[in-house]
Amino acid sequence: MDSLVDLFIVILAGLVHASLQLGISSLLILYHASLGKNIKKQTKFLTRNFMVGFSLFTALTVASACFVILVVFSESMPIAAKVILIGILIAMALAMWTIYYRRSTGTELWIPRSFARFINERAEKTSDEVEAFSLGMLMSAAEMPFGLILVLVAADSILGLPQSTQILGVIVYVACAIFPMLLLQLAVTNGKTIVDIQKWRVKNKNFIKIMSGVGYITLAIFLIAFKIMKDF
Numbered sequence: 001m002d003s004l005v006d007l008f009i010v011i012l013a014g015l016v017h018a019s020l021q022l023g024i025s026s027l028l029i030l031y032h033a034s035l036g037k038n039i040k041k042q043t044k045f046l047t048r049n050f051m052v053g054f055s056l057f058t059a060l061t062v063a064s065a066c067f068v069i070l071v072v073f074s075e076s077m078p079i080a081a082k083v084i085l086i087g088i089l090i091a092m093a094l095a096m097w098t099i100y101y102r103r104s105t106g107t108e109l110w111i112p113r114s115f116a117r118f119i120n121e122r123a124e125k126t127s128d129e130v131e132a133f134s135l136g137m138l139m140s141a142a143e144m145p146f147g148l149i150l151v152l153v154a155a156d157s158i159l160g161l162p163q164s165t166q167i168l169g170v171i172v173y174v175a176c177a178i179f180p181m182l183l184l185q186l187a188v189t190n191g192k193t194i195v196d197i198q199k200w201r202v203k204n205k206n207f208i209k210i211m212s213g214v215g216y217i218t219l220a221i222f223l224i225a226f227k228i229m230k231d232f
Contacts, residue, residue, distance in 0.1 A: 002160060003160070003161055003162065003165075005157075005226045006157040006158070006160040006161050006169075007157075007172070008222070009153065009154070009157040009219070009222055009223070009226070010154045010157050010158055010161075010173050011172060011173075012215070012219055012222065013150040013153050013154040013173065013176075014150075014172065014173040014174070014175070014176025015176050015179070015215065016150055016212065016215035016216060016219060017058075017143075017150045017176065017177040018177050018178070018180050019180075019208060019211060019212040019215060020143050020146055020147060020212070021100075021107065021201075021208070022109055022111065022139055022142055022143050023136075023140065023143060023178075023181065024180050024184060024201075025107065026050075026119055026135065026139045027050055027051070027181055027184060028184070028194055028198060029120055029123035029124065030046060030047060030050055030123045030126060030135070031043065031047060031184075032194045033123055033124040033125075033126070034047070034126070045129055045132075046126060046132040047185060049130075049132040049136065050132045050136035050139075051136060051178055051181050051185075052133060052136065053132070053134060053135065053136025053138075053140070054136035054137065054140045054178060054181070055136075055177075055178050056136075056137065057140035057141060058151075058173075058174050058177055058178075059170055059171075059173075059174045061140070061144070061148075061151050062151050062154060062158070062170050062173055062174070063170055065151050065154075065155035066155040066158055066159055066166070066170075069152075069155055069156055076156050076159050079227075079228060082156070082227050082228060085149065085152060085153055085223065086223050086224060086228075089216045089217070089219055089220040089223070090216070092146060093212075093213040093214070093215075093216035093217045093220075094213070095146070096146070096209060096212045096216060097209060097210070097213045100146065101209055105202070106202060107198075107201050107202055107205055111142065115142075119142075122138075123135060153223065154169075154173045157169070158170060
């Protein structure tokens, strides 16, 4: 039963991570720029390497978090640390609802404008697989102000899984985190245009924002119910 709870927390944390928009925004820019100057096959290679870079950095971050927790606590986090995680999750939910998106009609995010321009320039100038890979890693790193708490929660639950399945836990988290990117690639393959996808994102921005915050809150509730209360 405990392993099932831990696995569910890993999946939920990964899905909340998937709701973060910086990676998908950068992938859309890369798609738009590449389709305008490359054949579809080259675009597919670039976007695939972007996702590989994003996935690898995310996996390394989760694995590193597991290692740090083991070194610091010898096993899973104590209750006091989990209470701090819960507080941060609630704070992240409030931040998601208030500052994650800029006050505009588009999908501009919280990042500084100078960094947003840098991302746009990098995505538009990316022309080979190595650049796409490094851009994916950079975007995964840039999501960490909102994603690191999710990684820590997932890492603590991964350590609660049997040792033989802990690597699988990391893979499950990463798969959940990149799920929207896989959907984006599938949509483009099936004939959807980048403009159509961006219009959908703008139309559903408030829904995504609300559900992201709800995801953080739900994760906090699960930690309270299954990681805090069970010890009392």
